[in-house]
Amino acid sequence: MSSQLEQRQLAGGCPLWLLHRNGPAILSAKLWLRGGSSADPIGQRGAAQLLAGLLSRGCGELSGEALADLVEGSGAGLRCEAGEDGTLLSLKCASDDAPQLLPLLLQMVQSPWLVDDQIALERQLNLQTLQRQREDPFQVCHDLLRRQLYGEGPYGHDPLGVEAELEQLGRPQLQQLAGNLGRDGSVLVLAGAIPDDVEALLLAGVETGHWPAEAPLRRAGPDGAGNAGLCSAEDDTEQLVLMLGCTTTALGSPQALALRLLHCHLGVGMSSRLFVTLREEHGLAYDVGVHHPARLGAAPFVFHLSSSSERAGEATAELLQEWQRLLEEPLTQAELALALAKFRGQEALGRQTCSQLADRLALVLGHGLPADFADQCLEQAAQLTPADLQQAAQALLQRPSLSLCGPAEALQAAERVWNRNPLSH
Amino acid sequence: MDAKGGGAHGGRGDSALILPAECEKDTPPHRLPTTPRSSPRPAPSPLPEPQRHQLSNGVPLVQLDLPEAPLVCLDFWCRAGSASESASESGMAHFLEHMVFKGSAQLPAGEFDRRIEALGGSSNAATGFDDVHFHVLIPPEAATQALELLLDLVLRPRLDPDDFAMERQVVLEELAQSEDQPEEVAFQELLRLACPQHAYGLPILGRREALEAHHPEAMAAFHRRHYRADRCCLTMAGPLSRLDLPSRLQDSALAELAAAEGPAAITPLQLSPGSTTLELPRLEAARLLMAWRLPGAADQDSVVGGDLLTTLLAEGRRSRLVERLREQLRLVESIDLDLNVLEAGCLVLLEAVCEPEQLQAVEREVKQVLQELLAQPPSAAELERARRLVGNGYRFSLEAPGSVAAMVGNSALWGRQHNLEAPLAWLQTWDAQRLHEQLSGLLDPARSFSLRAVPS
Numbered sequence: 001m002s003s004q005l006e007q008r009q010l011a012g013g014c015p016l017w018l019l020h021r022n023g024p025a026i027l028s029a030k031l032w033l034r035g036g037s038s039a040d041p042i043g044q045r046g047a048a049q050l051l052a053g054l055l056s057r058g059c060g061e062l063s064g065e066a067l068a069d070l071v072e073g074s075g076a077g078l079r080c081e082a083g084e085d086g087t088l089l090s091l092k093c094a095s096d097d098a099p100q101l102l103p104l105l106l107q108m109v110q111s112p113w114l115v116d117d118q119i120a121l122e123r124q125l126n127l128q129t130l131q132r133q134r135e136d137p138f139q140v141c142h143d144l145l146r147r148q149l150y151g152e153g154p155y156g157h158d159p160l161g162v163e164a165e166l167e168q169l170g171r172p173q174l175q176q177l178a179g180n181l182g183r184d185g186s187v188l189v190l191a192g193a194i195p196d197d198v199e200a201l202l203l204a205g206v207e208t209g210h211w212p213a214e215a216p217l218r219r220a221g222p223d224g225a226g227n228a229g230l231c232s233a234e235d236d237t238e239q240l241v242l243m244l245g246c247t248t249t250a251l252g253s254p255q256a257l258a259l260r261l262l263h264c265h266l267g268v269g270m271s272s273r274l275f276v277t278l279r280e281e282h283g284l285a286y287d288v289g290v291h292h293p294a295r296l297g298a299a300p301f302v303f304h305l306s307s308s309s310e311r312a313g314e315a316t317a318e319l320l321q322e323w324q325r326l327l328e329e330p331l332t333q334a335e336l337a338l339a340l341a342k343f344r345g346q347e348a349l350g351r352q353t354c355s356q357l358a359d360r361l362a363l364v365l366g367h368g369l370p371a372d373f374a375d376q377c378l379e380q381a382a383q384l385t386p387a388d389l390q391q392a393a394q395a396l397l398q399r400p401s402l403s404l405c406g407p408a409e410a411l412q413a414a415e416r417v418w419n420r421n422p423l424s425h
Numbered sequence: 426m427d428a429k430g431g432g433a434h435g436g437r438g439d440s441a442l443i444l445p446a447e448c449e450k451d452t453p454p455h456r457l458p459t460t461p462r463s464s465p466r467p468a469p470s471p472l473p474e475p476q477r478h479q480l481s482n483g484v485p486l487v488q489l490d491l492p493e494a495p496l497v498c499l500d501f502w503c504r505a506g507s508a509s510e511s512a513s514e515s516g517m518a519h520f521l522e523h524m525v526f527k528g529s530a531q532l533p534a535g536e537f538d539r540r541i542e543a544l545g546g547s548s549n550a551a552t553g554f555d556d557v558h559f560h561v562l563i564p565p566e567a568a569t570q571a572l573e574l575l576l577d578l579v580l581r582p583r584l585d586p587d588d589f590a591m592e593r594q595v596v597l598e599e600l601a602q603s604e605d606q607p608e609e610v611a612f613q614e615l616l617r618l619a620c621p622q623h624a625y626g627l628p629i630l631g632r633r634e635a636l637e638a639h640h641p642e643a644m645a646a647f648h649r650r651h652y653r654a655d656r657c658c659l660t661m662a663g664p665l666s667r668l669d670l671p672s673r674l675q676d677s678a679l680a681e682l683a684a685a686e687g688p689a690a691i692t693p694l695q696l697s698p699g700s701t702t703l704e705l706p707r708l709e710a711a712r713l714l715m716a717w718r719l720p721g722a723a724d725q726d727s728v729v730g731g732d733l734l735t736t737l738l739a740e741g742r743r744s745r746l747v748e749r750l751r752e753q754l755r756l757v758e759s760i761d762l763d764l765n766v767l768e769a770g771c772l773v774l775l776e777a778v779c780e781p782e783q784l785q786a787v788e789r790e791v792k793q794v795l796q797e798l799l800a801q802p803p804s805a806a807e808l809e810r811a812r813r814l815v816g817n818g819y820r821f822s823l824e825a826p827g828s829v830a831a832m833v834g835n836s837a838l839w840g841r842q843h844n845l846e847a848p849l850a851w852l853q854t855w856d857a858q859r860l861h862e863q864l865s866g867l868l869d870p871a872r873s874f875s876l877r878a879v880p881s
Contacts, residue, residue, distance in 0.1 A: 023493045024824060065743070072741040073806075075813030077821075094817055121755060128758035132710045132778060135607055236706060238601040269547055270526065270538035280535060283594030286602055306602055338543050345545035348495045349562065353824040 003191075003357070005371065010199060011210035014182065017371065018198065019191040019357055027098050027192040028354040031089040031105050032366035034185035036082040037161075038154035038222050038297070044173055046126060046161015048082035051112075051174050051181075053122045055080045055089065058113030059104070060205050067104065076101055080108070082159045085221060085296040086366050087181070092355055095193035099201055105188070107205035109181050114174050123169060126160050133158075137405045138306070141241040144231045145403035149247050149300060151225030185216030187365040191358035218368030221250055221297025228399040230418055232411050240312045240406030240414060243291075244319050245302030248396045251294040252369045257377055258384055258392035259301065263292045265331060265339040265389075266303070266322070268346060273335075274322060278305060284315050296367055301397065309410035316402075316417040323400055323423060326393045330386035343381055347374060399423075472823065472845040475833055478671045480680045482654040486671055487837050489662040489845075491826055496546075497568040497663030498826040500560040501579050502838040505651035506553045507631075508624035508769070509689065513638075516631015517647050519552040520596050520639060525559065526550075527588040529581040534588055537578050546571055554625050555768045556838060562827055565664050569673055572661075580652060580678040584641040593636060600630045607708045611878040612774070614703055619716040619874035623694050625767065653685040660834035662826040694718055694770030699874045704881035710758060711784045712878040713791065715775040717868055722766045722839060729815075729851040730864045731771060735762045737803055737811040738794070738868075739775075745794050745807075754790060756783045768839060773868065781879050788877070792870045799869055802861035812852055819848060 006018040040047045056071075056078055057064035071078045076093035078101075089108065093101050133139045143158065150156035160166075188202070195201060203209055224247025249256050266273045267290025278284045284307045291302040303323065307315035331339070350356050364373045400423060404414050418424050476488040507518045528534040541548050546563035559579050563571040603609045613628055620626035659679065661670050674680060696718035720727040739746045739762035750757045758778040765772040779787050822828045823845065836843065 021493070024820060026821060026824065068742040069810075072743050072814060073810045075810075075815075075817035077817075092821065094820065121752070124755065125751075125758055128710065128778070128780075132758065135707055135709045137605055237605040239598070239605055269542045271535065271542045276535060279595055280591070283591045284598070286595055286599035306598070306605075308598060308601055338539065341543045341545050345542065345547060345564075348545060348564065349547065351495055352826070353821075 007371070008199065010188065010213075011203060012212045013215070014211060014213035015187050015215045015365065016199065016202070017187070017189045017361060017365065018194050019189065019361065020194055021192050021354060021357075025095045025193045026354050027093055027095040027190065027194060028358045029091040029102065029105060029188065029190045030358045030362040031109070031188045032186060032216075032362040033087045033089075033109070033182050034085065034216050034366060035180075036084050036086045037157065037159035038084050039184075040154075040157075040161070041173070041177075043165055044169060045157045046159075046166035047169055047173055047177055048087060049159045049161060050119070050122060050126060050166065050169055051177050052080040052082040052087045053126070054114055054118060054174065055108040055112050057118040057122065058115060060107040060111050062107075064113070064118055070100065071104070074101060078104070084155055084159060088362070090355070090359070095195065098195050102195075102198070102201040103203075103205035106202055106211050110206055110211060112178055114171055114178065116171055119171060119174065123166060127163060127166060130158065130160050130163055130166075137235055137237050137239070137241045138304070140233050140235065141243050141403050141405035144233055144405070145243045145245060145302065145401060146300070148227055148229065148231045148401045148403060149224050149245065150222075151227060153225050154222035155295070155297065156225070182211070182213040184214075185366070185368070186213040187216060187362060189358045189362040189365070191361070192354040216366050216368045218252075221295060223247070224298045228401050230402050230404075230415060230424065232404040232415070234408050234411060235405050237406050238309065239306045240309045240315065240404060240410040241304070241306045242315060242319055242414065243302050243304045243403040244323060244400050245291070245300050246397060246400045247298040248292075248301045249299065250297055251299070251367050252373065255392040255395060257381055258389045259292070259396060260377075261336070261339045261343060261381060261384060262326065262389055262393060263290050263301070264342040264346070265335055266290050266326075267292075268342045271338065274303065274305075277322065278315075278318055282314070282318060284311060284318060294363065294367070309407050312406065312410035313413040313417050316414040320417070320421050320423055323397070326397060330390040333386065336384075336386055336389070340381055344378060347378060474844055477842065480654075480674060482680060482682055483684060484654050484679055484682065485658040485837050486674065487658065487660045487833050488665055488670065489660070489826075489829055489833060490665045491663050491829065492666060494663045494826045495564070496562045496826055497565050497661065497665065497668070498560060498562050498830040499568065499572055499575055500558055500660040500662075500830040500834045501575060502556055502558045502658050502660070502834045503652055504555065504656040504689065504838060505557050505647075506555040507627065507629045508554045508692075509651050510624070510647075513635065514643065514647060515627065515635035516596070516629075517639060517644060518557060519629050519631065520593070520636065521582070521644055521648060522550050522552045522557050522559075523592050523596060524584055524589065524644060525579055525582045527585065527592060528583050529577050530583060531577055531581075532574065534585070537574055540574060541571055544571065548575075552629055554629065556835070558831070558834060560827065560830065565668060568661075568663075568668055568670065572670060572673060573677065576678045580682065582648060584645055586641050589641045589644070593639070596630070596636060597633065600633060600636070603630065607705045607878070608712065610705060611703060611712055611714055611876065615714045615716055615774075615874065615876045618699060618701060618876065619696050620694060621697055623692060623769070625694055625769065625772065650685070652682070654682040655684045655688065657682065658834060658837045660830045660837065662830040662833070691721075691769050694721070694767070694772075696770070696872070697874060698872055700876075702877045702879065705878050706881050708878060708880040710778050711781040711880065713775070713777040713779070713784060713787050713875065714878065715791070715873045715875040717773040717873045719764070719771040719773055719864070719867055721770045722768050723841070725841065725843070725848075726851055726854065727864065728764070728766055728771060729848060730855050730860060731764045731773065732815050733808070733811045733852070733855055734860060734864055734868065735764045735773060736814050737807055738762050738798070740811070740814055743810065745798070746791065749794055750777065750787060750790055754786075756787050756790065784877055784879065788875065795868055795870050798865050802857040805857060808855075808857050808860070812855075816849065816852055
């Protein structure tokens, strides 16, 4: 791959990484700001996402409409979103349009308008989305499990927020948050065909000529609540949705890579263990897999499955048995080799476009990890043994919780199986 | 809902690795071939030229060399979507797509996936109304082997009765899962009422009773009837320069396919205008869904025009519908307008999400915006905005071999042999006056079917 990585620093301290690529004249920019929904102040859950949504609704000399005209008129894409660990600003454009669009990034962060009328609109949209999400039994099941695993902690809520608190948010709280954007760690990554005078362009909209920011430092992220148990929601659906999971460990921590290989083994691709046993051998589900996002803190590790309610007991038993198996049996050498191949394959899959490359680099650097972290992982993964993976499972996956969403009789059948299972004690 | 992509094999959306899948949220590749630069500028790197070959039995092969791409995409396309089913074959096209992965005479069930994934690749498939495709993404050094496995799997499926019974359970679970999403139920009902007497009005997943009655012999007959030399094509995209894939195909299962006994006719889509209200349990927000018919995919010029119109109306904050209904009047949580490119007639589908008490106002305002579109040509500025959004969407989608292979493969399957630059040229041929005269009128509310879904 003919790409070349270069590190610079913007005036004020923000690290700037440039990934020069041959190929189409496209530019992708990702500005990562530490402090996403996990940094929502007490009583203000939803603030980070509300602020993120408002950044593109007016900044510097541009009203929200003027900004939208500029971005959409260039056929560009702009997205500002809060995740659990950070807020991410993403811009994708034809590289010829970069001179007029790149100045927006820091302008949005440094001088957002935050006008009441636009705050009211964005808040209303977020509240409506939260309400609509309850139509989806997977979302209901997932929200329950998150509550069970993280309680009132920083990872305990949807980045969109908690309705009662979101309703109360207004300009004073948002201004306070906006004043600190980037101070807790930020990094800017550009990938594609990058203009020569890129630093000048980035700072063009900043009056003082510099933006005070710091490189993200490596530090511990939020923890789980330490609870384990059963949670369920009754819903009049055909299927029962099951999620079995626990909180684990941070991206880059000692056992994270072993856990990632377990993820590949269990849930990546159609040859994965859960897919083969639960779907291909038992026909229990269409959708089955593992959810294990990268986090700065205790990341969730979750098996998920949805199955007809009349098979609720069987589905629960099979899912629990797969979890138990992880604790008791090491992978065979062949299984480990396949997991490793998938790990490498997924890496290649995730390095296809400028946006993917910029996104992955921004996330790694945003976690305070080195730029070559992914390559290091590929090397280290080859050294892991089945015993390493089993030790990671035994250390991190001892006490899963079960979350259920479905009709009453299916819940009862699943609960009976859960209560008899050693994992529930 | 994306009618063209309905019913993929396998919900394995959670791609993994060092980084989580959810950190990448690119705009999905545009369905439409279209894209230019709108003003004279330094020339970007030229788009690769498709290399076309044909096997001796007539199967078209298309190669696209993308030297910078890390992976090769192999994409097999066949005109065997749900529109090819007889009444008793409801759901067969999609069920067969599942069964293909259960192995061939040479490949035991699961072996294909294990071998492809052990080579660092991944595979998937999707069944639409018109066609089905099976694709593999694979490192270039393993592409030759993957090609052989893919063709064996797709063209010589074993259809073992025990596997058949087990996979039927999976398909029924897929159906149940979609029926638990009230939004999907509402869309299905919209299509049923808007496209009566047509395959596009029927569910790709099939009717439950029909699925329960299917047997392997009928599926084998469906496969024999449709997987024919004149109804298939194969696309290869990625770093191909060192691979000589076409020569590998001379003795393959693909080269042995016979032609069908005549081309399958496409039944033109007639959309029945109308209106209904549907009460749905478990719905939290109300929906206004609307459907219109535009000319079919063969009329590529109109497809590009349709993409411009839907973009002008509902892509971005400054588009007419989003600006009026969400930003100004604040009646909706979201409003989308999608162009679904289909052979028998494209379907434009609108979805507005709102509070039930706003539904009437939403419908009134949507119609008002459309009446304004009908009354006079769009301004030059908003057309230019739409042109650049559509153009860049297309350009961005050319970055990944998977989306390039899918675009080129779908075109080649239906006998459309343009290169990658052509859609850019078509985009330039539309001006405000021509859009007004030729296309805007097709989005007249009087030509639509509208469905109001409300919580019961």
